[in-house]
Amino acid sequence: MEDVKEIKKDKIAIVACSGASNTGQITNEVAKNLCKDAENFTMVCLAALPLGARTAMDKIENAKKIIVVDGCPIKCASQLKYTDKKPDIAFQIMEDYGVKKVSDPNAVDLEEVDKITKDVLAKIKNLSN
Numbered sequence: 001m002e003d004v005k006e007i008k009k010d011k012i013a014i015v016a017c018s019g020a021s022n023t024g025q026i027t028n029e030v031a032k033n034l035c036k037d038a039e040n041f042t043m044v045c046l047a048a049l050p051l052g053a054r055t056a057m058d059k060i061e062n063a064k065k066i067i068v069v070d071g072c073p074i075k076c077a078s079q080l081k082y083t084d085k086k087p088d089i090a091f092q093i094m095e096d097y098g099v100k101k102v103s104d105p106n107a108v109d110l111e112e113v114d115k116i117t118k119d120v121l122a123k124i125k126n127l128s129n
């Protein structure tokens with residue numbers, strides 16, 4: 001059986017705000033889409049980071065890149081302190097993609113999610129070059 005630490009090493013860590021709104025849930029869907037490529041991406045529990053939970057902290061510590069996706073200008077995911085690490089790129093759904101925030105977390109357009117996922121992925125690839 002593979003060592004758990006080994007599995008987590010050198011992946012791109014995705015921290016999504018996963019907030020209680022359409023834009024918050026878009027961040028969650030984008031993170032889920034990216035994590036379909038489980039070889040390269042791993043999603044980190046945002047709520048576990050301020051608690052210093054080991055699995056979440058290990059993912060951040062071992063990540064080759066850290067990507068943050070926030071749903072609105074409050075930027076809950078971006079403002080967290082990840083030990084001494086900083087996000088390599090941060091996205092904000094309203095500002096970067098022009099999505100209007102509404103409080104309904106089900107008001108998510110999956111075509112929009114796919115478009116945003118592709119753009120996020122392209123920017124991550126550019127970062128790696």
Ligand code: SF4
Nearest residue numbers: 017019024071072076
């Ligand atoms: S960034 Fe905005 S949408 Fe996301 S959890 Fe914070 S307040 Fe909610």
